[in-house]
């Protein structure tokens with residue numbers, strides 16, 4: 340096991356009706372003037388936004404609001420939010436929505452008290468300070484409710500890049516599984532794929548003997564394989580929604596990652612797809628991750644065989660673990676197909692002729708050094724090959 344630090348101070352409030360307590364938590368974490376940030380309208384249609392406002396008003400808190408965050412959130416709205424915070428004297432940013440809304444809120448919170456261009460953070464500068472952020476999560480997916488990360492797309496050049504830093508880890512996150520019951524099945528499945536991908540990014544590692552973390556990863560994956568089909572069949576299944584919602588947090592606050600090297604190249608490779616074609620991040624991962632697995636499996640077939648046995652119930656072929664490993668990858672792919680995810684490039688609207696440019700951009704564009712990943716270090720040609728395997 341590698342040395343590590345783990346500090347995950349977000350205050351989680353989980354369960355039915357908990358959004359009614361938003362005002363209390365904003366006050367507790369020091370807010371007096373709030374920016375309520377949200378997406379394209381789902382929180383208005385569900386009545387959630389009104390309930391949140393009522394809760395703030397109940398605590399005598401002032402607020403301004405900014406909606407319109409798009410999936411794969413853009414820099415333009417972040418600049419607008421930063422201006423609004425400065426002009427209005429906002430001291431707390433409240434995200435009401437999914438990962439895109441939370442990430443946009445984090446970017447605004449960091450940019451509002453930073454003298455330079457907020458994009459500096461998305462080119463590698465750590466975010467040490469930001470206005471406090473609270474979240475009310477409406478989709479189990481990105482894990483941004485418990486992570487110190489934010490992913491934004493710069494409209495100029497459509498660079499989708501991540502920033503990180505303890506300054507943007509949410510002060511509190513309210514997780515009410517009921518709020519996810521209005522999700523279309525496709526978005527539920529995209530979110531589930533992202534959650535599983537967050538675990539796989541950590542599972543495929545060169546670090547040895549991290550049994551505890553392996554087993555935690557497997558617990559999250561087994562939970563997803565059990566609960567996602569139940570939710571697709573019955574969108575109002577509260578218990579299954581609840582398990583998935585907490586799995587999404589555990590998958591990405593690094594509980595499943597400590598003590599080991601992590602990979603993350605599938606995420607970097609996917610981010611080009613969601614930047615260029617504006618597909619859902621989870622859908623892009625459904626296409627890329629199995630291709631990445633096929634491309635890297637020979638680096639450590641036993642690692643892939645282990646998860647094939649423990650997650651998908653494959654029989655171990657001791658003479659040739661590669662066979663087991665490949666069966667596991669196929670099982671993952673068919674699971675994704677069974678929950679309605681795309682499994683090929685074309686289904687995303689992606690085009691073969693764009694591959695060289697996307698590979699170049701993922702390895703060299705805007706702050707990148709030429710290679711991706713750590714389980715297997717990938718250069719531009721490898722990334723091109725993975726895109727082609729996904730065709």
Ligand code: NZQ
Nearest residue numbers: 378379380381410411437438439477480481483488521522
């Ligand atoms: O915008 P609205 O109208 O709210 O609709 C959203 C959006 O269209 C809809 N939705 C959300 N909750 C709903 C709902 N519709 C009905 N009922 C509800 N309860 O779902 C759509 C997708 O929302 P979005 O916020 O984009 O989803 P997600 O949480 O998957 O976030 C994706 C973004 O997070 C980034 C991704 O790259 C992508 O940009 N990631 C962020 C990470 C982080 N900050 O730690 C890590 C991840 O790996 C990921 O990269």
Ligand code: ZN
Nearest residue numbers: 481533536620
């Ligand atoms: Zn992700």
